[in-house]
Amino acid sequence: MEDFINEILGDDLEIVEIVDFNDFIFVFFQPKGYSNPYKDERLNLVSSSGPLKINTKTMEYEFTHIYEFYSEYGDNEIIFPKKDEVAVDWSEVLYNIKMRERFNSEDFFLLLKNYNLPLDSFDIYSINSQDTIEIEIKHDEAIDYLIEFLEKNNGNYIKKRINHFLIQLDI
Structure with missing residues (x-):
């Protein structure tokens, strides 16, 4: 099975964890060489696209x-065992963004968490996961917090509508 998974993921991604749940296997992965700047292992579980889902029968x-994955499985203790909450150090998050000169999708989740906004405040669409994301x-x-966050980090963005942004991930 692991050979099958590695064939799907290709050479640029590596397996972080495999969870067998009902008739599915969920494969959590990350880019090879990824460094988790937030010291929160839960962030290693989910990439910006979500896990690979394999039907074990077919x-x-x-x-x-x-x-969609979070809404369906986010409270599932088999996939996400309960762990002690790791406090977000917002200044460390901002420092890490500036050091790597790039936004990660996790940064936008941490923005919501930092300001106690609901996780569904943003709909993030990946246009090109390497370069650009679109946030509604x-x-x-959340609009003011997003703009402040982008400007504080010299983020390059286009405001398509009052609540719709096109954000360049590299800064």
């Missing part, structure tokens, strides 16, 4: 979308 597979904001209070 061997059909799909890369899940992160928000559902809660008005």
